[in-house]
Amino acid sequence: MTTRREGVVLTASRAVLVVAGLVAVSAAAIRRPAPPSSAGGTPAPELTNASWLNADRPLRLSELRGRVVLLNFWVFTCGNCTRTVPSLVEYDRQYRERGLTIIGIHTPEFPPYAGEHDKGNLVRALQRQGITYPNAQDNDRRTWDAYGIRYWPSFVLVDKRGIVRYTGYGEFHLNDGDFREWDRRIARLLAE
Amino acid sequence: MLVATLAAVASCHGRPALVALEAGPPLLLVAAPGVRINARLKPALELDGGTVLRFDSPHLTPDSAYFAAAPTAAPPGGARRGTLRVSICPSREDICRSVQMAAAW
Numbered sequence: 001m002t003t004r005r006e007g008v009v010l011t012a013s014r015a016v017l018v019v020a021g022l023v024a025v026s027a028a029a030i031r032r033p034a035p036p037s038s039a040g041g042t043p044a045p046e047l048t049n050a051s052w053l054n055a056d057r058p059l060r061l062s063e064l065r066g067r068v069v070l071l072n073f074w075v076f077t078c079g080n081c082t083r084t085v086p087s088l089v090e091y092d093r094q095y096r097e098r099g100l101t102i103i104g105i106h107t108p109e110f111p112p113y114a115g116e117h118d119k120g121n122l123v124r125a126l127q128r129q130g131i132t133y134p135n136a137q138d139n140d141r142r143t144w145d146a147y148g149i150r151y152w153p154s155f156v157l158v159d160k161r162g163i164v165r166y167t168g169y170g171e172f173h174l175n176d177g178d179f180r181e182w183d184r185r186i187a188r189l190l191a192e
Numbered sequence: 193m194l195v196a197t198l199a200a201v202a203s204c205h206g207r208p209a210l211v212a213l214e215a216g217p218p219l220l221l222v223a224a225p226g227v228r229i230n231a232r233l234k235p236a237l238e239l240d241g242g243t244v245l246r247f248d249s250p251h252l253t254p255d256s257a258y259f260a261a262a263p264t265a266a267p268p269g270g271a272r273r274g275t276l277r278v279s280i281c282p283s284r285e286d287i288c289r290s291v292q293m294a295a296a297w
Contacts, residue, residue, distance in 0.1 A: 075233075076232075077230065077232040077233035077279070078230070078232070078233075078279070078281070078288040079230070079232060079255065079257030079258070079281065079288070080281055080286050080287055080288050081288070109233055109279050109288070109290040110233055110236060110277055110279070110290070111236075111277075113236070113244050114233055114234075114236070116233070150289070151287040151288070151289050152287060152288045152289070153287070169287055170285065170286040170287050171286035171287070172286075
């Protein structure tokens with residue numbers, strides 16, 4: 001869970017409340033896709049979300065064996081997420097017919113009052129972004145927690161056997177270094 | 193003055209401060225250098241009793257993703273504490289993360 005409670009320090013004489021922040025993490029550690037998971041990998045936790053868009057019925061990883069699956073944890077209020085979407089749309093265009101399934105796991109940051117839980121808002125966001133691959137509403141963060149995700153956006157690449165092979169996080173753009181790295185990984189798993 | 197205060201807190205806690213809430217009225221939410229506050233998910237101050245205040249500012253970055261000036265909120269008289277939620281997107285990290293903290297003013 002990314003949300004943390006942080007301490008506060010009050011300097012009453014100046015009526016200023018200062019909130020201590022989180023430990024900074026280096027840009028390199030954040031932005032680069034993580035190295036391959038250990039040999040053999042770990043089984044990808046099953047998806048249990050009930051509400052889906054761009055899918056006729058709830059998707060389950062167990063039914064996607066034989067396909068490579070890229071999970072994208074995102075939320076439409078996150079600029080870093082929406083700026084990465086064109087890259088995902090490009091992967092979808094390029095690789096769907098060759099065996100890649102991209103699944104958006106839409107995980108709200110704030111409580112329902114912020115509107116991120118609303119299905120209609122998500123529908124409009126998908127239309128706005130030209131997203132036609134399936135998206136699950138992860139309003140209770142069940143999938144987010146199952147995968148131990150901490151940041152928006154994050155990515156998990158699952159091989160044809162249902163094993164987590166690569167994870168990473170951070171915005172990237174069409175044809176930048178991270179885009180090409182994820183592209184190589186997708187192609188590698190599709191070739192196995 | 194505020195930057196100096198932030199630095200002092202960072203030193204005391206061994207970690208950098210990311211946002212500061214300056215008492216008003218109105219309350220002012222100030223980001224540390226390099227920290228962007230998500231304007232598409234306006235910061236929220238959840239008061240005791242269930243009232244939720246949203247911070248806002250008319251000054252946004254050109255892509256409307258972040259606040260270009262510190263957003264403000266005006267709590268009702270008598271309110272002195274609550275829970276602050278902020279979506280922060282440090283400019284060098286290219287991610288967003290959610291911060292939740294108790295606040296008093």
